[in-house]
Amino acid sequence: MFIRFRYISALSVRATVLLTPLFAALFALPAQALVILQYHHVDATTPAVTSVSPDTFREHMTLLEEMDMTVVNLEDAMQQLLTGESLPERAVAITFDDAYLSVYENAWPELKKRNWSFTMFTSTDPVDKKYKDMMNWDQIREIQSGGAVIANHTRTHPYLLETPAGEDRKDWWQHEINGAEERIREETGQSTRMFAYPYGEYSLEMAAWLEDQGYIAFGQQSGAAGASSHPQIVPRFPASGVYANIETLKTKLESLAFNIQPSEVRDPVLNDNPPELTITLTVNDFRPDQLQCYGAGVGELEIEKDIQGDDDQKIEVTMQQDTAIKAGRGRYNCTAPSLSQPGRYYWYSQLWVNTDVSNR
Ligand SMILES: [Zn+2]
Numbered sequence: 001m002f003i004r005f006r007y008i009s010a011l012s013v014r015a016t017v018l019l020t021p022l023f024a025a026l027f028a029l030p031a032q033a034l035v036i037l038q039y040h041h042v043d044a045t046t047p048a049v050t051s052v053s054p055d056t057f058r059e060h061m062t063l064l065e066e067m068d069m070t071v072v073n074l075e076d077a078m079q080q081l082l083t084g085e086s087l088p089e090r091a092v093a094i095t096f097d098d099a100y101l102s103v104y105e106n107a108w109p110e111l112k113k114r115n116w117s118f119t120m121f122t123s124t125d126p127v128d129k130k131y132k133d134m135m136n137w138d139q140i141r142e143i144q145s146g147g148a149v150i151a152n153h154t155r156t157h158p159y160l161l162e163t164p165a166g167e168d169r170k171d172w173w174q175h176e177i178n179g180a181e182e183r184i185r186e187e188t189g190q191s192t193r194m195f196a197y198p199y200g201e202y203s204l205e206m207a208a209w210l211e212d213q214g215y216i217a218f219g220q221q222s223g224a225a226g227a228s229s230h231p232q233i234v235p236r237f238p239a240s241g242v243y244a245n246i247e248t249l250k251t252k253l254e255s256l257a258f259n260i261q262p263s264e265v266r267d268p269v270l271n272d273n274p275p276e277l278t279i280t281l282t283v284n285d286f287r288p289d290q291l292q293c294y295g296a297g298v299g300e301l302e303i304e305k306d307i308q309g310d311d312d313q314k315i316e317v318t319m320q321q322d323t324a325i326k327a328g329r330g331r332y333n334c335t336a337p338s339l340s341q342p343g344r345y346y347w348y349s350q351l352w353v354n355t356d357v358s359n360r
Pocket residue numbers: 097098153157198199
């Protein structure tokens with residue numbers, strides 16, 4: 001395992017040596033970070049990996065209050081973030097995928113009583129087919145009138161990287177994604193063109209198609225969203241299963257967005273395994289020597305540095321884990337502590353998808 005640094009900038013090298021609070025003050029940008037939480041079931045009896053219990057969900061909501069987080073409307077906040085308008089300090093958005101009945105029964109009362117906005121990414125076919133653990137359209141309209149945004153999560157919740165045999169890929173996306181948008185509009189009058197990828201699985205081609213179609217799209221790779229986030233591959237923090245832990249959730253709620261351009265996001269479908277990842281980060285409020293990167297399930301990736309002089313403030317970081325990713329999905333996560341806001345971390349994640357694994 002290794003990470004290779006290449007400093008593209010003499011300034012950053014000098015700054016790394018000086019590392020004064022003055023430096024931090026000069027280069028710290030306003031904290032334009034939006035933390036987006038992602039839930040599925042809010043139920044003690046559903047599969048643990050995609051669930052939080054009603055008690056745990058209540059604890060999470062209490063934590064948001066204790067931490068003085070501002071719960072924002074996701075649609076408005078994304079607009080503000082991507083156009084460079086100011087977001088509230090400690091902005092957090094709450095999202096649910098799939099429209100489970102348990103959200104209506106166990107999460108909605110907690111959200112309603114606090115008057116908090118949230119977004120529900122809805123797969124429309126299971127609702128249309130009246131599956132018993134799904135909300136129905138009346139319930140969906142009820143939460144909508146209470147401030148929920150009803151957004152798009154396809155019609156049938158497929159693995160979007162696996163186009164059915166004989167189908168044209170883009171025709172299929174059109175059917176799954178624009179079809180769901182139309183069903184939501186018919187039932188709720190709402191069409192926000194916000195989309196969440198089922199299983200968090202995207203491709204760069206799909207992201208480009210979604211951009212063409214006017215969507216903002218959300219994954220399940222972790223990290224705070226920032227002004228330079230890829231608008232069709234916006235990160236969210238899963239908060240179910242092992243990620244429901246209150247201590248690690250605190251760190252995530254305080255996370256900040258690295259300044260990293262959309263073009264740095266790599267296609268997640270594994271060609272070489274283990275994959276090598278090179279990303280360029282702007283160094284504006286962290287020490288490059290405090291950057292740490294991790295492979296999901298393998299821990300910290302070893303660091304190598306290659307320092308070069310120039311006159312910018314960017315570093316190029318290359319990492320690769322030793323062993324192949326065997327799970328259906330893997331991630332490389334990078335974090336670095338903020339200089340200007342002690343205790344807070346910059347956070348970035350790249351998804352990998354192993355399409356050889358069929359039930360991911
Ligand atoms: Zn889903």
